[in-house]
Amino acid sequence: xxxxxxxxxxxxxxxxxxxxxRPTLPAGSELAGKSHLTAPIHDKLRVLQEKxxxxxxxxxxxxxxxxxxxxxRLSKELSDTARVAEPYxxxxxxxxxxxxxxxxxxxxxxxxxxxxxxxxxxxxxxxxECEREIIAALLPKDSAExxxxxxxxxxxxxxxxxxxxxGSLLRMYERFAQLRxxxxxxxxxxxxxxxxxxxxVKVSGRGVFGVLMFESGVxxxxxxxxxxxxxxxxxxxxxxxxxxxxxxxxITVKESDLRIDVxxxxxxxxxxxxxxxxxxxxxHIPTGTVVENQQERSQIQNKEKAMQVLRARLYExxxxxxxxxxxxxxxxxxxxxxxxxxxxxxxxxxxxxxxxRVNFSLYNIExxxxxxxxxxxIDQLRIQxxxxxxxxMG
Amino acid sequence: xxxxxxxxxxxxxxRQLAGKLGDRQAASELRWMxxxxxxxxxxxxxxxxxxxxxYRRARLWRDQPAPSTEEADLDARRFSSVQWAWLRxxxxxxxxxxxxxxxxxxxxxxxxxxxxxxxPVLIPRPETEEWVLRLAESLAAHHAARPPPPPPPxxxxxPLSILDAxxxxxxxxxxxxxxxxxxxxxxxxxxxxxxxxxxxxSNQTRNAAVLNNEVEFHQIDLLAxxxxxxxxxxxxxxxxxxxxxxxxxxxxxxxxxxxDVRDWEDVRALVPMPLRVADELDPxxxxxxxxxxxxxxxxxxxxxxxxxxxALPRLVVEIGGAKQxxxxxxxxxxxxxxxxxxxxxxxxxxxxxxxxxxx
Numbered sequence: 001x002x003x004x005x006x007x008x009x010x011x012x013x014x015x016x017x018x019x020x021x022r023p024t025l026p027a028g029s030e031l032a033g034k035s036h037l038t039a040p041i042h043d044k045l046r047v048l049q050e051k052x053x054x055x056x057x058x059x060x061x062x063x064x065x066x067x068x069x070x071x072x073r074l075s076k077e078l079s080d081t082a083r084v085a086e087p088y089x090x091x092x093x094x095x096x097x098x099x100x101x102x103x104x105x106x107x108x109x110x111x112x113x114x115x116x117x118x119x120x121x122x123x124x125x126x127x128x129e130c131e132r133e134i135i136a137a138l139l140p141k142d143s144a145e146x147x148x149x150x151x152x153x154x155x156x157x158x159x160x161x162x163x164x165x166x167g168s169l170l171r172m173y174e175r176f177a178q179l180r181x182x183x184x185x186x187x188x189x190x191x192x193x194x195x196x197x198x199x200x201v202k203v204s205g206r207g208v209f210g211v212l213m214f215e216s217g218v219x220x221x222x223x224x225x226x227x228x229x230x231x232x233x234x235x236x237x238x239x240x241x242x243x244x245x246x247x248x249x250x251i252t253v254k255e256s257d258l259r260i261d262v263x264x265x266x267x268x269x270x271x272x273x274x275x276x277x278x279x280x281x282x283x284h285i286p287t288g289t290v291v292e293n294q295q296e297r298s299q300i301q302n303k304e305k306a307m308q309v310l311r312a313r314l315y316e317x318x319x320x321x322x323x324x325x326x327x328x329x330x331x332x333x334x335x336x337x338x339x340x341x342x343x344x345x346x347x348x349x350x351x352x353x354x355x356x357r358v359n360f361s362l363y364n365i366e367x368x369x370x371x372x373x374x375x376x377x378i379d380q381l382r383i384q385x386x387x388x389x390x391x392x393m394g
Numbered sequence: 395x396x397x398x399x400x401x402x403x404x405x406x407x408x409r410q411l412a413g414k415l416g417d418r419q420a421a422s423e424l425r426w427m428x429x430x431x432x433x434x435x436x437x438x439x440x441x442x443x444x445x446x447x448x449y450r451r452a453r454l455w456r457d458q459p460a461p462s463t464e465e466a467d468l469d470a471r472r473f474s475s476v477q478w479a480w481l482r483x484x485x486x487x488x489x490x491x492x493x494x495x496x497x498x499x500x501x502x503x504x505x506x507x508x509x510x511x512x513x514p515v516l517i518p519r520p521e522t523e524e525w526v527l528r529l530a531e532s533l534a535a536h537h538a539a540r541p542p543p544p545p546p547p548x549x550x551x552x553p554l555s556i557l558d559a560x561x562x563x564x565x566x567x568x569x570x571x572x573x574x575x576x577x578x579x580x581x582x583x584x585x586x587x588x589x590x591x592x593x594x595x596s597n598q599t600r601n602a603a604v605l606n607n608e609v610e611f612h613q614i615d616l617l618a619x620x621x622x623x624x625x626x627x628x629x630x631x632x633x634x635x636x637x638x639x640x641x642x643x644x645x646x647x648x649x650x651x652x653x654d655v656r657d658w659e660d661v662r663a664l665v666p667m668p669l670r671v672a673d674e675l676d677p678x679x680x681x682x683x684x685x686x687x688x689x690x691x692x693x694x695x696x697x698x699x700x701x702x703x704x705a706l707p708r709l710v711v712e713i714g715g716a717k718q719x720x721x722x723x724x725x726x727x728x729x730x731x732x733x734x735x736x737x738x739x740x741x742x743x744x745x746x747x748x749x750x751x752x753x
Binding site: 296 | 418419422423426494495496503504516519520521522523524527639642643647651652654655658659663664712714715739740743745
């Protein structure tokens with residue numbers, strides 16, 4: 001009996017502590033509709049806001065006690081925290097407004113009710129805007145996202161059908177790029193008519209990588225091939241890898257680290273032979289990365305293109321290493337660069353495209369394959385990616 | 395009688411080519427041939443494009459169980475009958491007659507230019523392209539770094555006078571003219587062959603859009619006695635540089651060359667002397683390189699001129715590998731060049747020797 005009471009008391013205490021420690025949402029946030037800011041994020045934001053308050057107090061006080069370096073450090077911190085604290089302050093104000101407006105909407109005066117309704121719409125829009133601002137400010141800027149991209153597509157399992165699907169994916173990206181006025185350039189292409197067994201294209205433009213980065217992974221198609229007489233649905237795959245285009249600013253490749261091989265029929269070269277074998281293979285010795293190109297008739301052009309791909313691969317490698325260090329404890333689903341994961345399914349009989357990473361389905365396969373509806377899928381991935389980043393921040 | 399669609403596939407052509415070239419290269423060459431017919435035999439291009447779209451739509455089926463006859467037909471019509479005939483002929487020429495792919499396609503890319511080629515004018519080689527682009531890069535860097543000209547300050551710095559000896563298709567001259575910044579050079583290509591001259595001129599027209607610098611071509615025999623004076627007459631102000639891809643194949647090597655080269659390309663572009671005397675007079679294939687060194691001295695290139703800086707090479711010649719490196723350097727030193735340099739190609743073979751004026 002006594003033991004049971006003791007247990008009870010212990011439990012109560014435990015509950016009390018748990019409740020006290022549980023992250024809380026600010027009052028009024030439930031009125032703002034669907035929000036990406038979860039309770040733990042709100043807690044972090046409160047800490048940041050408090051820090052910002054302290055800093056501005058410190059800097060509005062007697063500055064002479066601070067050293068010059070200290071002052072510079074504090075001002076930088078102030079402006080850094082302001083990027084989050086300022087919109088967060090506005091957001092909290094909007095939440096408070098929403099609580100008031102909620103009461104007004106129950107008012108007897110019809111005019112007041114209409115006014116409250118209008119005000120509420122504005123407040124909601126403002127809250128969404130603040131939220132976007134906060135998320136953008138919280139996330140570290142990844143300079144690679146501004147860069148162009150190199151997209152590699154390879155047909156996977158499924159024979160000819162996989163090659164046809166690979167071709168469809170390539171055209172999807174081509175159209176998507178056209179719609180956004182990005183420049184598309186073929187680096188290598190292994191195709192026979194509509195069948196594409198592998199392709200590497202360079203996409204140039206502003207912020208290309210930030211948009212296409214989520215395309216990395218295994219894409220799966222489910223449809224009845226034209227050659228299938230029994231009407232059975234076949235499943236085939238294609239693998240997509242998206243790398244950020246790297247310039248010298250991003251990565252420096254030492255000439256001495258490279259081994260360049262050309263495939264010559266005879267060792268003589270020059271006037272002695274007339275080879276059309278223009279293939280070039282570049283090996284980056286320290287990392288063992290090998291890139292080959294034999295697309296063009298010009299060896300020089302093949303070398304140039306192989307170098308571009310090599311740079312992108314090395315840059316991506318560096319980025320992955322950094323990213324892994326930054327969040328070694330977290331296993332992200334999106335943009336983790338894990339190319340063995342099935343990321344998206346294109347189901348023709350059901351007119352459906354499903355992205356498995358965000359569990360998002362779009363019933364407009366033609367639109368996606370024409371490049372017009374692809375953005376809708378990417379938007380979902382972007383939001384989830386930003387939230388993941390946010391959640392993983394310490 | 396129309397051919398049945400089943401006969402119209404690339405597979406047999408690929409097999410034929412693979413017998414000569416191996417699988418990998420056969421696939422590449424067939425791809426380039428197919429791209430060529432699609433582009434050049436263009437009257438059917440629109441139709442092919444249209445069919446392609448239909449074909450794709452047919453493939454993006456929902457519930458289309460069996461291949462329709464229409465679809466099979468479209469597959470075959472990816473090329474028109476004219477295009478098929480061209481492809482078959484091309485593959486037969488390539489395999490049975492060893493006709494070089496470049497002559498079949500009619501051109502070869504060289505830097506920014508597209509050089510038209512036809513037998514027997516020598517086809518531009520990738521090794522040549524490599525050293526020409528490298529040379530152009532270093533000349534361009536030098537051009538950019540050149541200090542502002544002495545007063546009057548507005549006067550433009552004079553262009554480099556470059557002689558392309560043994561110009562052939564004109565690729566070296568046109569390649570330099572397209573790579574160098576505007577006004578950096580005035581280039582003259584000379585060749586003994588009238589075939590080569592005609593081709594070089596047509597290549598100049600063909601690439602007019604990418605040429606930044608003045609180019610001219612002259613039919614001159616560099617082995618003739620009065621060559622130096624004829625060349626001096628072309629540039630009364632003097633020459634700054636000679637570049638050349640001279641013949642350097644030895645007579646013994648020539649007899650062992652692939653039919654692709656021996657049966658189709660001008661022996662005068664490959665072996666420096668007539669074959670009947672070459673065995674005795676020039677067994678190592680360096681006589682033309684030596685001749686160029688002598689010519690360079692006659693044109694006073696080995697000395698520091700008034701125009702070009704000593705940092706620039708005055709004589710740049712392509713060679714046939716390491717065995718010709720020393721003879722070429724020796725010839726340059728014998729003719730007053732103070733310093734020489736050797737450039738390797740991507741395959742690691744000694745490919746060009748550069749002579750600099752004495753300090």
